Amino acid sequence: RSKVDKLVEQQAKLNDTLRDKEQQVSKDLEEIEQVFRRISQLQDKLNALHEQLQSVHVYDEHIAQTEQLLITLNSQVQQAAEESKLLVAQTTAHYQAKQNQLPSDIAQEFTALELLAERVQVTMETKEKDFKRAKTVRTEYVDGVDEVQRWLLQAEVQVQERSLTPTQMKELLQRINHEITAIYERFTLVKTNGQLIIENCRNSEEKTLVQTTIDQLAASLAQVRGWLDEKKQAVGDSLDAWTRFMNLYQIVMSWASEKRNFIDQTIELRTLPEARNKLNDYVTAVKSIKPIVKHLSEMDKENWLGKQESQIAGFERDQKSHSKHKLEERQMELRAK
Template identity: 35%
Template sequence: MEEKEREWKRARTARSEYASDVEDVQAWLRAAELTARDRTLAPEPYRERLVATRAEVPNVADRVERLTRNARAIVEGSRDAGERQLVQSTVSALSEQFAAVCSELEARQAAVEDACDAVARFLTLLEKVLLWVETQRAFLARPLPLADLQEAQQKQTEYGNALKSCKQQAKNLADMAKEIEAIERVTSPGDLPSRLEAAENATVDVEKRLAKTNGLLQELAEEWERCERKLKDAGHWLEATSRTLETPQNAKKPLRDRLALREKLINDISTQKTKISYAVEKLNVHFGPDGVAAQSRGPEGVEAAARALGGSLDALAQQTGAQAVALAAALAQVEAYCADVARLRAQLLQAEQQLRHAAQPNYSPREPERAQQTQQECRERVKSLQSKIQARNERVKLLVQRGSPDAEPLRDA
């Protein structure tokens, strides 16, 4: 009798433990499945939750083992075939579900570990990008004192190199986006997308500023180089022109050609000065309030060279102008002398005709003395005219050689 009572108590205890264990295991399985399929947590808290859930597995496994033992006892002591089948199917289903959930939890934890590694890689790349942004912003904030062309070219090279470094940051941002994609395949990336967007915006802003300054520096360097080249060309032109004016070959040219040359040079000097002024003006635009070199005092070396060159051109213009005035006056005298020579030649021709006429035998045969006197007057007239013609021809040669007018021109007595 006592033995039956003990068996009954054991059977009641087994049923009670079985029902409690089934309920608890099913509740844990439901919670574990929700944990395994959660996509709302960031990788690190999700890993902590998975670790905590997997830490409960040994205890749940013990419960599954106990309910399996109790189920066996229930099946052995039950005479109800339906109950036996229900208990066996419940135990089998719970065992399979428990094994499946444990496998899923293990796989999810491995995936979350990869996601945490992806977060670590993302943060490393983010740190590099933000450090680059900070460095370039400090670089952009530096003043740009540009004293000469070489310094402008050096700064342009520095900005060009900084601009090239943007490519690496673009690659880092692309890699960060890939890491977020890898995380999203497992769980929520949290605030990483917004941090990526902020990094992208900062990088784009810095890249735009670098590109703008680099472009302006490149324009400045090119403008500066053009300006110095124009100054150099103008200097060479000035030297070559000065040498040309001083050559003996130039002094041998006709007065009209020499005058035309100087008139042309006066226009050319004005053109050279305009070119220099325009080149310096275009360069100074970059040093204005809105220019890339606004913090500099200006291209002082270029301006000093332009002033010196302008002074030399003014001196040459003054010299050339004076020569042109002298040549024009000399040319006017030459033309006047040539006109005199033409007039005197006509008079000489007339005097020679008169001399030949007076030398004829039939000229005043009754007054031979008068004929002799007329011939003598004609000879003196011819000689005087020849002398005047020769004097003017000599003066013309002298004027052409000297290139300046006579202070006291020849005049008929």
């Protein structure tokens, strides 16, 4: 009987041990299944985020919305990556605490999860860089178009200005010609950025608008450059005309000053020969008016005469009348003697 009791007791202990083992195995299996479920959830989350990232169009015209979407996705990607790291760390620590090795199938899944999280993070970084580049392209394009259009408007007004002297216009043209080099460089950047927008955006209307804007700017710049060339030629001719006018003006004014002094001289004639000599001087002075009139005519052709011509012409008439009157008076005085 003692042997039977002993066997029964051993059987009971064995049953208890088996039950404990069964419970432990069930618990271990449940833990493993929980880990796998959590891995699967994180993989699904990361894959979904990856798909969302790939669907983001960085050249979309709604920049603010795209930027906000990327901020939200980045937060979700970082959270999923942290959750993945935490799961790996906690699970590894759990098995180490029990002095057990991490199951190989879990280790393989963890490796795959870490690689997936890394891939999604790289995609996130790439998408952010692409968006930053696209945003810069759009911003530089808009700013460039505004700058070129403002310059064109200002240049068109200045080039058509008609109140400037040739010298002032020459200085203006030199400044505009200097500016247009920088504007063409800016326009080149506008074309480059515009082409990137056309190639990458999905809105056909925007593609057409960008291309039309570039074509219009190119035509306007070519027109201003044509105006500059025409104005340069016109200013060159005007400066030549102005130089000729000023030379003639100096001749006329010098003559007028000389003759003014001449007719203002007091006439003192004592003999008839002196009177004749003085008369010859006045006749010569009157004859000298002829080339001056020719100069005035040339000045008038240059269209620079204005008030000077009227003043000088009036002076000529006064001189002729004054000279003739004074000579007649002196001749009468001499005859009376």
